[in-house]
Amino acid sequence: MKVAVFSTHPFDRRFFDDANAAATRRHILTFLDARLDARSALLAAGHQAVCVFVNDRLDSATLEVLAEQGVRLLALRSAGFNHVDLVAAAQLGLSVARVPAYSPDAIAEHTVAMILTLNRKIHKAYARIREGNFALDGLLGFDLRGRTVGIAGTGKIGLNVARIMRGFDCEVIAYDPFPDEAGLATVGGRYVPWKQLLEQSDILSLHCPLNAETRHLVDAAAIAQMKENVMLINTSRGAVVDTRALINGLKNGRIGYVGLDVYEEEEGLFFADLSDQPIQDDVFARLLTFPNVLITGHQGFFTQEALTAIAETTIANISAFEENGKPLYPVRPAGIKGPEYRECIYVVAGWPIAFSVTA
Numbered sequence: 001m002k003v004a005v006f007s008t009h010p011f012d013r014r015f016f017d018d019a020n021a022a023a024t025r026r027h028i029l030t031f032l033d034a035r036l037d038a039r040s041a042l043l044a045a046g047h048q049a050v051c052v053f054v055n056d057r058l059d060s061a062t063l064e065v066l067a068e069q070g071v072r073l074l075a076l077r078s079a080g081f082n083h084v085d086l087v088a089a090a091q092l093g094l095s096v097a098r099v100p101a102y103s104p105d106a107i108a109e110h111t112v113a114m115i116l117t118l119n120r121k122i123h124k125a126y127a128r129i130r131e132g133n134f135a136l137d138g139l140l141g142f143d144l145r146g147r148t149v150g151i152a153g154t155g156k157i158g159l160n161v162a163r164i165m166r167g168f169d170c171e172v173i174a175y176d177p178f179p180d181e182a183g184l185a186t187v188g189g190r191y192v193p194w195k196q197l198l199e200q201s202d203i204l205s206l207h208c209p210l211n212a213e214t215r216h217l218v219d220a221a222a223i224a225q226m227k228e229n230v231m232l233i234n235t236s237r238g239a240v241v242d243t244r245a246l247i248n249g250l251k252n253g254r255i256g257y258v259g260l261d262v263y264e265e266e267e268g269l270f271f272a273d274l275s276d277q278p279i280q281d282d283v284f285a286r287l288l289t290f291p292n293v294l295i296t297g298h299q300g301f302f303t304q305e306a307l308t309a310i311a312e313t314t315i316a317n318i319s320a321f322e323e324n325g326k327p328l329y330p331v332r333p334a335g336i337k338g339p340e341y342r343e344c345i346y347v348v349a350g351w352p353i354a355f356s357v358t359a
C-alpha cells in the first residue's frame with residue numbers, strides 16, 4: 001500500500017523503515033516534512049493511506065481533500081484521536097486507525113522526571129555549575145517521602161505514575177470517573193472525589209484524555225481549591241489546563257511548580273526548531289518567564305521502545321487494512337454502524353459513550 005507519512009522527522013523515518021523492513025507485508029512509505037492540513041493534503045495524491053501525528057490537522061476540510069485524492073485510511077501514530085473529526089471521516093468513508101498503547105512507561109517516567117527536576121531544581125543546577133556558580137541558594141527542594149500525589153485519570157499512564165510514586169513512599173490518591181479499583185489498589189493508591197484530589201494533593205498529575213468533559217478541567221475554580229504551593233504536572237493534552245488561569249495561579253503564588261509536556265496551542269510550535277524566530281504566542285512566552293515552570297515539547301512518548309511499538313503497530317494497522325479492509329485498531333464514532341462495529345470488544349475507558357474502538 002502507498003502511504004503518505006506527514007510531519008516526518010528523521011527519527012520517524014528510521015523507526016518506520018525498520019518496522020516496514022521487518023514486516024511480512026511491506027508498504028511504500030512517502031516521508032513528508034509537511035504538517036497535514038487542507039492545503040498539504042494534496043500531497044497525498046496517489047496514496048491509499050496517510051500516517052499522521054498529534055499536531056496534524058484532520059478536520060473535515062482536510063479529510064475532504066484526502067478523500068478526493070483517493071485516501072481510504074488515516075493511520076494515526078498516536079493513542080489520542082482528539083485531533084480527528086471522526087464523524088466527517090466516517091461520512092467520507094475513511095477508516096481511522098490508532099496505536100492504543102505503545103509504552104505507558106515512557107510517559108509515566110517522563111512525568112516523574114519532571115517532578116524530580118522541578119523539586120530539586122536540576123535544570124537550574126545544571127546551568128549554574130557550568131557557569132562556575134556552586135551556590136545552593138534557590139535550589140532548596142523537599143522530600144518526596146510522605147507527600148501526597150494526586151493522579152487525575154488512572155488509565156495505563158496514570159497507574160504507572162502511581163506505581164512509581166509509591167516507590168518514593170508517597171501517598172497516592174486518584175480521581176477517575178471510571179475507576180479501576182483493583183488496578184489502583186494493586187499499586188497502593190486510593191480513589192477520592194475530584195474536590196478532595198484538588199484539596200489534598202501536594203503534586204497533581206494529569207493523565208486523562210482530552211474530550212468535551214476534560215477541556216479546561218483545570219481552570220481558575222479548580223486552581224482556587226488546590227493546596228498552596230502545589231506542583232501541577234500535565235503530560236496529557238494541553239487543553240486539559242486553562243493556560244491563562246494557570247498563569248494567574250503562578251502569579252498569585254497558589255501554584256508553586258508547573259511541569260508541562262503539552263500546551264493548548266502547541267500545534268505549529270512543538271516539534272519544530274524555531275530558535276531563529278521570535279515566539280509569536282504571548283501566552284506561551286509568558287509561561288517561559290516563570291522560574292518555577294518547566295516545559296518540554298511533547299516528548300513524553302519519545303523513547304526507543306515507544307517509537308518501535310508505534311511504528312510496528314502502525315504498519316500492522318496498514319497491513320490489516322490492505323488485507324481485509326479493516327485496521328487492527330480502528331476508531332469509530334458511536335452510532336455509525338458498519339461491519340467492524342459488531343466486532344468492537346471494548347469501549348475506550350476515557351470516552352465510552354461517544355466512541356467505540358476495537359482492541
Ligand code: NAI
Nearest residue numbers: 153154155156157176178207208209235236300301349350
Ligand atoms: P487511558 O485511556 O488508558 O486512560 C485515561 C484515563 O482517564 C481513563 O481511565 C479515563 O477513565 C480517565 N478519565 C476520563 N475522563 C476523566 C476525567 N474527567 N477526570 C479524570 N480522569 C478521567 O489513556 P493513557 O494511555 O493512560 O493516556 C492518558 C493521556 O496521556 C492520553 O489521553 C493522551 O492524551 C496522553 N498522552 C500523552 C503523551 C505524551 O507524549 N505526552 C503520549 C501518550 C498519551
